Amino acid sequence: MNHLSKKLLKISTLCIAGTAILMLNAKHSSAETIYGEQPIAGITVTLDKYYNSGNTAAASEITVAALESSVAAYDYNNLGIADVDNHLNIRSGPGEDEKIIGKLPKNAGCTILDIDENGWAKVKSGKVTGYVMSSYLITGDEAVSLAKKVGSLVATVNTVTLNVRAEESLMSKIVTSVPIEEELEVDEVSTDWVKIKIDNDEGYVARQYIDLSYQLQKAVTVEEIQAGVSGIRAEMVAYAKQFLGNRYVWGGSSLTNGTDCSGFTRGIYAHFGYYLPRVSRSQASSGHTISASNIRPGDLVFYGSGSYINHVAMYIGNGQVIHASNPRTGIKISNMYYRSPIKIVRYIND
Secondary structure (H helix, E strand, O other): OOHHHHOOOEEEOOOOOOOOOEEOOHHHOOOOOOEEEOOOOOOEEEOHHHHOOOOHHHHHHHHHHHHHHHHHOOOOOOEEEEOOOOEEEEEOOOOOOOOEEEEEEOOOEEEEEEEOOOOEEEEEEOOEEEEEEHHHEEOHHHHHHHHHHHOEEEEEEOOOEEEEEOOOOOOOOEEEEEEOOOEEEEEEEOOOEEEEEEOOEEEEEEHHHEEEEEEOOOOEEOOOOOOOOOHHHHHHHHHHHOOOOOOEOOOOEEOOOEEOHHHHHHHHHHHOOOOOOOOHHHHHHOOEEOOHHHOOOOOEEEEEEOOEEEEEEEEEEOOEEEEEEEOOOEEEEEEOOOOOOOEEEEOOOO
16 A cells, blocks of 8 residues: 555545445544545544534534544645635546546545646545646645635435424424435534535434534536437536536526526526526426426426425436535536425427
8 A cells, every 4th residue: 555545535424335444543533433435535524423412512612623633633645625716627537638527616625646747636536536737736734724614514314215304393394305325514403403404495304314524525527428318408418517516606697607506507598599587486387397207308307395496407317417506515416316306397399
């Protein structure tokens, strides 16, 4: 094992099936139980045990202290954080002419596996392994310091399907349902419930069905569209993917400088001569309603709280959608069922 690979990056809260999990540094276990995966990007600190006492204020103080202690305890020379305005392209090889296979959003983390003599860094982040120019990465002590500021508290679903409730009660109205391994942005933590955000909706999930962690963002993949899809639908999907990692701005309509969910779909469609209403509810009421079994790339999928629509995404094939989600993640690709769809609408008649 070379020197670089010994400096493992991710401090994980989950044991992923089929992945070897190693205990990194037992002498710090009194402050935090820390596990690492190699090689995988992002920095994730387990926080679960600090929220089991019921004292959220005290837990928050311990969390910050534990984070500082845990991060300081390791040599993160292989940690890179994207130093860009929107996103950094990850390529299949070391060169500007190589194919783009992923995008690293601003302040997202990666593991630096190697750097060649021309400054191309081989990195791994999330599901993406590829090459970026090292000059666009923050590294060393500066990266460790920044990681403490730009990471966020995340709840990862650990059950097959989890209901998001309007209030802290199993009798409360279901806002939506989310699948296993979906990552939710955390607002507040109590003994039995966690207040979360999903897109721009808020709700509560039962504490026992999620794992808490502190994470950096990861790279997003640029996957090939499904075989057999061609024409304008294929072009729309390819065009939409150019904006992966770009900013979410409520009320925004710029695909490059910031947009919300309906501004994103409206902008994609306008590029191809289709003019949609401005807000998601109006977009949902126009076009032709179709079933999930008939969905094709380019069709629009609508989500919301109960039956109230307030979010829209575009289907890109292979069970996935692309959407402007929220300020933390920006424009991203998700499983179509990352939450319960309310309606599917078709505008393209081909």
